[in-house]
Amino acid sequence: MTANNLRQxxxxxxxxxxxxxxxxLLRKWLVNSSGNLEYFEELLINESDKKTEELLDYGEIDSTLNFxxxxxxxxxxxxxxxxxxYRRQGFSVAHSRVRxxxxxLGTDAEKPCPR
Structure with missing residues (x-):
């Protein structure tokens, strides 16, 4: 990867x-490295991962999933x-099927969304 790509x-x-x-992050990078951009990128990746985990813990939607x-x-x-x-067609999905x-969801036997 070129330096310009890394900077971008x-x-x-x-x-x-x-x-x-x-x-x-900048403080940590300046104290712990000799100006290595790859190390700074690593710090950024770790911070981004941590932020995503924190958001998901509080029920935020992961926007990378294309919601x-x-x-x-x-x-x-x-x-x-x-x-x-619903009022026009009178059709609904039974609560038991939705449940x-x-x-x-999140299991190895994930079922398709009932319609």
Missing amino acids: KILERLELLSGEQVKN ISLTEEEMVQQSKLALED EWADS
Whole structure:
């Protein structure tokens, strides 16, 4: 990897961090290295991984999974459309099927979402 590519990757990762996180990483890098950019990138990767784990612990959505970010207004609108669709068609999925599917998530025997 060229130095320019490495710098670009570092800049992209820095954009995701708060100012305090950047200061702490920079301080750690200056104290523990001789200016090695690969070491700084390693620190950034570790910080990013730690941040992702913390967010997931608190129920945040991992945006790298391609979830569509919706505003509260858009979520309400989608819920209203789903309710209208249900009232029009009278079709729903039994709670037991939804529960069975939800319980299978994250297991080796993950089931498809009931429709």
